[in-house]
Amino acid sequence: MTKNPKSSIKEYITSSFMLGTMRLGKWGCNMSSSQIEKFVEGCIENELVDFDHADIYGSYTTESDFGAVLKIRSDLRNQIRITTKCGIKMVSENRPKQKIKSYDLTKKHIKSSVENSLTALQTEYIDTLLLHRPDFLFDPYDIADTFIELEREGKVNHFGVSNFSTSQFDLLHGIFPLITHQVEISLLNRKSFEDGVLDQCQKYRIKPLAWSPMGGGVLLKKSNDQSIMKIQKQISLLCEKYNAGADQILLAWLRKHPTGIIPVLGTSKLSRIKSANDSLKINITHEDWYLLWQAASGKEIA
Numbered sequence: 001m002t003k004n005p006k007s008s009i010k011e012y013i014t015s016s017f018m019l020g021t022m023r024l025g026k027w028g029c030n031m032s033s034s035q036i037e038k039f040v041e042g043c044i045e046n047e048l049v050d051f052d053h054a055d056i057y058g059s060y061t062t063e064s065d066f067g068a069v070l071k072i073r074s075d076l077r078n079q080i081r082i083t084t085k086c087g088i089k090m091v092s093e094n095r096p097k098q099k100i101k102s103y104d105l106t107k108k109h110i111k112s113s114v115e116n117s118l119t120a121l122q123t124e125y126i127d128t129l130l131l132h133r134p135d136f137l138f139d140p141y142d143i144a145d146t147f148i149e150l151e152r153e154g155k156v157n158h159f160g161v162s163n164f165s166t167s168q169f170d171l172l173h174g175i176f177p178l179i180t181h182q183v184e185i186s187l188l189n190r191k192s193f194e195d196g197v198l199d200q201c202q203k204y205r206i207k208p209l210a211w212s213p214m215g216g217g218v219l220l221k222k223s224n225d226q227s228i229m230k231i232q233k234q235i236s237l238l239c240e241k242y243n244a245g246a247d248q249i250l251l252a253w254l255r256k257h258p259t260g261i262i263p264v265l266g267t268s269k270l271s272r273i274k275s276a277n278d279s280l281k282i283n284i285t286h287e288d289w290y291l292l293w294q295a296a297s298g299k300e301i302a
């Protein structure tokens with residue numbers, strides 16, 4: 001197994017994109033080991049080295065699918081960074097003791113999740129651990145203590161959260177420094193622009209990770225929904241103006257925000273990663289950003 005090189009926070013926050021693994025396994029295209037291997041190699045060739053996992057993906061199977069590749073290709077481990085998440089307990093045949101869906105951010109659960117993820121991913125360390133959702137019963141001092149132990153044991157290098165409110169983020173960040181906040185951000189979910197999450201990231205100079213940056217694909221697929229069609233119409237006008245694809249316009253829209261949003265791409269296709277890289281040259285104007293906002297919200301701003 002590859003020893004922990006303690007990748008620095010600096011490397012992590014200079015990534016333009018992350019690759020989300022949620023749809024690679026049982027919850028999506030069910031890639032075989034050799035397909036995952038080729039895909040990871042292709043991502044690395046395209047300078048995409050950050051992979052976003054969660055214990056629950058594929059009903060607790062996708063980390064193992066990915067780990068099976070790292071087992072036979074241990075050379076890949078040092079070329080990538082692994083983020084994974086814990087804290088959601090799902091009803092699954094792979095976790096028979098969990099009778100209902102719940103959130104659990106106790107030390108006991110975080111530590112046992114990390115052990116499971118290390119085993120499944122066939123790695124000695126996790127680059128970044130995210131708390132997947134806020135457990136309403138969370139004790140920030142207990143979590144900070146857990147993070148300190150995991151860091152000291154060399155099992156996790158950095159820590160962040162996902163789907164937290166600004167007050168929940170502040171509560172934990174005040175005790176233990178978090179390196180990122182992963183939230184849903186796209187034209188279909190613009191909440192973080194208004195609820196203070198992005199302001200808070202700017203205040204602490206933390207780059208947010210945007211999950212479902214393409215609205216889960218909805219914004220790119222043919223739709224009969226009037227509100228989606230309206231957004232797509234505006235996107236296609238900008239595609240013409242910037243000589244770009246719809247996916248590229250959506251990424252340029254996210255990148256326009258000064259906080260430095262890192263989209264977590266949910267694709268399983270290397271061609272779309274190339275397209276994402278090419279989108280980095282597109283800089284949409286302030287007014288075009290608002291044209292898209294207006295199309296998505298269905299009204300002119302106040």
Ligand SMILES: NC(=O)c1ccc[n+]([C@@H]2O[C@H](COP(=O)([O-])OP(=O)(O)OC[C@H]3O[C@@H](n4cnc5c(N)ncnc54)[C@H](OP(=O)(O)O)[C@@H]3O)[C@@H](O)[C@H]2O)c1
Nearest residue numbers: 020021022052162211212213214215216217220266267268
């Ligand atoms: N923290 C959280 O609570 C949370 C929740 C959900 C997701 N996530 C993370 O965020 C990642 C991304 O989420 P997501 O998968 O919903 O992201 P997404 O990028 O918004 O959607 C991905 C879907 O869009 C399709 N797609 C992408 N580009 C396309 C294009 N140009 N034309 C047509 N279809 C296209 C993909 O299909 P193809 O494979 O064919 O490209 C895939 O089905 C997940 O993998 C996971 O790591 C986190």
